[in-house]
Amino acid sequence: MGVKNLWKILEPAGRPIAMESLRGEVLAVDVSIWLNQALKGMRDYAHGAPPHSAHLVLLFTRICKLLHFQIKPVFVFDGTAPAIKQQTLAARSQRKRKAVKKSLKAGDKHVTKYLQARLLEQITGEKRYLLLATVSVCGLV
Numbered sequence: 001m002g003v004k005n006l007w008k009i010l011e012p013a014g015r016p017i018a019m020e021s022l023r024g025e026v027l028a029v030d031v032s033i034w035l036n037q038a039l040k041g042m043r044d045y046a047h048g049a050p051p052h053s054a055h056l057v058l059l060f061t062r063i064c065k066l067l068h069f070q071i072k073p074v075f076v077f078d079g080t081a082p083a084i085k086q087q088t089l090a091a092r093s094q095r096k097r098k099a100v101k102k103s104l105k106a107g108d109k110h111v112t113k114y115l116q117a118r119l120l121e122q123i124t125g126e127k128r129y130l131l132l133a134t135v136s137v138c139g140l141v
Contacts, residue, residue: 019069026072034058 038058066073081089121127 019065019071023070024072026074027066028074028076029066031059031075032078034062 035055035058038055063073
């Protein structure tokens with residue numbers, strides 16, 4: 001999400017700085033990025049899922065680090081999307097609805113073919129109808 005090509009736009013002005021240089025400063029923090037990093041980056045080694053309280057652990061450790069360097073964090077949360085973003089979200093939602101509809105239609109087609117084949121198999125006692133239905137749904141016939 002966010003602004004398209006934001007990092008390319010900001011790159012000329014960006015430079016790494018030491019945390020110590022921000023001592024006593026107020027720093028705005030986009031909390032949604034931190035929470036996303038907690039969900040995507042912190043994984044349980046056994047199952048690959050994020051730990052139950054990953055977001056709390058990440059927030060706590062990062063806040064502690066900022067406070068250690070006497071940096072005053074101000075947390076920013078997402079508000080409503082601007083008008084141009086609303087258009088993008090609407091288009092994305094439309095694509096998702098179409099994909100779901102297409103998927104359901106394909107599933108219905110597969111189930112119908114399968115049930116027809118099972119019925120013909122029971123009526124005739126021949127197994128070949130089930131194989132033909134599977135091949136037909138997969139697009140091989």
